[in-house]
Amino acid sequence: MITCEETASLLSEKMDVSLSPTQRILLQVHMMMCRSCAEFGQQMRSLRDIFLGLEGASSQDQAGLPEESRKRIKQALLQ
Amino acid sequence: MSEQKAPLEEVSQLVEEHGDVLYRYARWRVNSHEVAEDLVQSTFTSVLKDWQSFRRESSVKTWLISILRHKLIDYYRKKKPESIEDIPEDITMAAKAAEESSEMVQDAESIRLNPEEILENKELRLTLRECLDNLQERFRQVFVIRDLENKSTEFICENLNINPTNFSVIMYRVRMQLRDCFIKHGFPSLFKDKY
Numbered sequence: 001m002i003t004c005e006e007t008a009s010l011l012s013e014k015m016d017v018s019l020s021p022t023q024r025i026l027l028q029v030h031m032m033m034c035r036s037c038a039e040f041g042q043q044m045r046s047l048r049d050i051f052l053g054l055e056g057a058s059s060q061d062q063a064g065l066p067e068e069s070r071k072r073i074k075q076a077l078l079q
Numbered sequence: 080m081s082e083q084k085a086p087l088e089e090v091s092q093l094v095e096e097h098g099d100v101l102y103r104y105a106r107w108r109v110n111s112h113e114v115a116e117d118l119v120q121s122t123f124t125s126v127l128k129d130w131q132s133f134r135r136e137s138s139v140k141t142w143l144i145s146i147l148r149h150k151l152i153d154y155y156r157k158k159k160p161e162s163i164e165d166i167p168e169d170i171t172m173a174a175k176a177a178e179e180s181s182e183m184v185q186d187a188e189s190i191r192l193n194p195e196e197i198l199e200n201k202e203l204r205l206t207l208r209e210c211l212d213n214l215q216e217r218f219r220q221v222f223v224i225r226d227l228e229n230k231s232t233e234f235i236c237e238n239l240n241i242n243p244t245n246f247s248v249i250m251y252r253v254r255m256q257l258r259d260c261f262i263k264h265g266f267p268s269l270f271k272d273k274y
Contacts, residue, residue: 012251016225016232017243047257049194051226054207055107057198061205062106064099069116073098074091076120077127 002026007037011044086130094123097143104144108151108223110212118154122147148228155220156238203264210260214253221246222253 002010007030010023019027031038065073101122105115125146126133133142197203211219221239224230236246 008255009247009251012254013247016247016250043258044254046194047254047261048226050197050207051211051257053194053198054204055227058201058204058208059103061201062103062208065094065102065116065119066112069102069119070094070098072116073094073120073123077087077090077094077123 001033002030004030004034004037007031007034008040011037011041015044015048086127090123090127090130093126093139093143097140100140101143101147104147105151107211108227109154110214110216110219114154118147118150121150125150152224152238155224158216158220206264207260210257210264213260214256218249218253218256221249222257225250 007027010019010027013019013023014027031041098119101119102115105118106112109115109118122143126143137145197207211222214222221235221241224235224239225232232243232246235241236243241249
């Protein structure tokens with residue numbers, strides 16, 4: 001059986017690329033036996049959801065274009 | 080003369096109307112106010128230059144964002160020669176990341192992350208923004224293009240000139256760091272079902 005460290009790495013990899021059949025089986029077997037890693041996989045997915053939603057949710061938290069920048073940009077357009 | 084002035088006035092108006100949106104978009108993706116401002120400026124300069132070619136087939140905002148996205152990718156591409164050394168290439172670095180994550184995996188059982196709950200909390204949102212800003216610039220770029228811009232692994236490897244193995248190591252490390260940040264800052268309020 002693969003270790004928890006190897007599992008964590010594969011769980012991340014799985015979010016970006018297709019795993020090989022062997023990797024998938026190794027991952028599945030480990031996840032069935034190890035509750036921590038199953039939780040960890042869930043956290044990885046939640047993390048992506050959080051950061052995907054964070055940009056929209058925090059649009060009002062973040063300062064807009066400062067007045068000075070606005071002036072500089074308009075000035076640059078004149079050149 | 081009036082023909083030249085009209086686009087300038089229109090683009091200046093766009094700076095007023097859409098400057099905030101573009102700046103926030105850029106600032107999410109680069110870890111610097113100055114760079115974000117430069118990217119927005121460069122976007123509007125291009126808009127002025129290509130004013131005649133804009134057919135208004137899409138909304139102005141969509142058009143502006145699409146130009147800005149190209150500017151961002153260009154910026155990332157240009158950054159690559161000086162940043163390539165930041166990418167872990169040897170097994171030691173990968174092993175270190177695995178070792179760090181090992182401790183986290185052991186803690187995982189007691190932590191529940193609830194995206195909706197987190198996103199509703201302004202204080203937590205600001206902290207997470209800070210976590211993103213604290214990432215090493217190169218790592219941040221890869222993460223942003225992958226998870227925020229939703230680009231494929233192939234696109235990122237080609238444009239940032241990194242190999243797939245390095246890409247996987249970077250994404251793994253970024254996710255670990257961000258998760259670590261959750262634990263450090265948001266941990267108490269994120270506990271559920273914990274004794």
